[in-house]
Amino acid sequence: MELDEKIIGTHNGTFHCDEALAVYLLRLTKAYAGAGLKRTRDPATLDTCTIVVDVGGVYDEGKQRFDHHQRGFTEIFGNGFTTKLSSAGLVYKHFGQEIIANTISTTPEDPKVNTLWLKLYKEFIEAIDAIDNGISQYSADIASKYRIRTDVSARVGFLNPAWNESFDSQTVDGLFSEASALVGDEFVSRLKYYANAWLPARDLVAAGLKARTNVDPSGKIILFEQFAPWKEHLFELETDLSIAASEQPIYVLYPDETGGQWRIQAVPASPESFESRKALPEVWRGLRDEDLSKASGVDGCVFVHASGFIGGNKTKEGALKLAKLALTM
Structure with missing residues (x-):
């Protein structure tokens, strides 16, 4: 040596x-x-x-x-x-x-x-x-329903020679x-x-969170000009920035992955929750296309999910109108 x-x-x-x-x-x-x-x-x-x-x-x-x-x-x-x-x-x-x-x-x-x-x-x-x-990952009173032996620790362990x-x-x-x-x-x-x-997605969410009052004075709507995963970042940033519940956003607008339509999504009540802070109005849920446009009074509607957690419109302007209307309903 x-x-x-x-x-x-x-x-x-x-x-x-x-x-x-x-x-x-x-x-x-x-x-x-x-x-x-x-x-x-x-x-x-x-x-x-x-x-x-x-x-x-x-x-x-x-x-x-x-x-x-x-x-x-x-x-x-x-x-x-x-x-x-x-x-x-x-x-x-x-x-x-x-x-x-x-x-x-x-x-x-x-x-x-x-x-x-x-x-x-x-x-x-x-x-x-x-x-x-x-x-253990779980407390003693919770029984695992199946085993996971493909984690990286297990894969490393399996590289050891077998006993024979x-x-x-x-x-x-x-x-x-x-x-x-x-x-x-x-x-x-x-x-x-x-x-x-x-x-970079976190930076995008942080910027959208900061600029939300420019989208709507209530600060309840965030608008992203490009699609990016946002849920995890939003909850973490709300905690980091000590944003009070009364000031937290309700709806998030973004172009879909293809860029051909826009989505309006209700922010979940918690990171893993299927419940929303404020779901889209019940009278819109399950409707599509012209039926939804007539019910909402907004042109270009595509759909609202039956649970009200997400909807779509052909344009950014249409999605924003849906969000502003939903806040009042």
């Missing part, structure tokens, strides 16, 4: 998703890009490593030791998350913002880095932490490399999606 070569240490034998991801993530940092890897449980060998994850019984950032198995370990990600960390979560907590900045070619100080750091923990890392620490296959160190180390690439590539793919698609 050259004097300046960085070495990542982790345990040998059966591998798990958390250290497979931890090793991959470390190689996305400037300090450990191109670092070598030693898989061992020998303390003397681990002491020769630059950084150690998931083995060694020590959590000490200053010493670059990131294990979570020792008695008394209670570290969590914070920021509203309470799941105990695995080695993946530990590495992500300390290096995640740099990793995100490096991957999307910006600086750690860029505000969107923190947004993505929290989002990736919620949507990708936390489940790996929980599974590795044996934390060769378990020599060279074979297992090669499979560990496959596992690290599998979960690491999936992390990067998810990060790029959130950076390149999810975050």
Whole structure:
């Protein structure tokens, strides 16, 4: 080993998703890009490593030791998350913002880095932490109706040799490399999606929320000039901006995916709810085309769903008229 070569240490034998991801993530940092890897449980060998994850019984950032198995370990990600960390979560907590900045070619100080750091923990890392620490997704009194064994932790686990296959160190180390690439590539793919698609949609929703009084003085109608997923962002932004219930939007207008028509959609009562804050008027529900135009007095109508959660018009102006009328009914 050259004097300046960085070495990542982790345990040998059966591998798990958390250290497979931890090793991959470390190689996305400037300090450990191109670092070598030693898989061992020998303390003397681990002491020769630059950084150690998931083995060694020590959590000490200053010493670059990131294990979570020792008695008394209670570290969590914070920021509203309470799941105990695995080695993946530990590495992500300390290096995640740099990793995100490096991957999307910006600086750690860029505000969107923190947004993505929290989002990736919620949507990708936390489940790996929980599974590795044996934390059930459901309370004990709720019985699961079926099993899911296609999550990334399970797929990494299945890369280990079966009990009746060769378990020599060279074979297992090669499979560990496959596992690290599998979960690491999936992390990067998810990060790029959130950076390149999810975050721009959030910016669009934030802009529409800010400009809603220009659409209607009541502030109850948001208008988007292009289609984008908006529900998740709207609820999060309402919370972040402390928008009172009395000031929250009721209807959202947007062009459909083809751009040929416009939609008016009632905002759900909650993110997962099938109930609306204010469904479209009952007298419009289930009507289509001319029947709906006559009932509403608005030309160009296409439909209103039987439940009143969504409707359509041929033009933006028509959809806006429907929304303004619905507010008064």
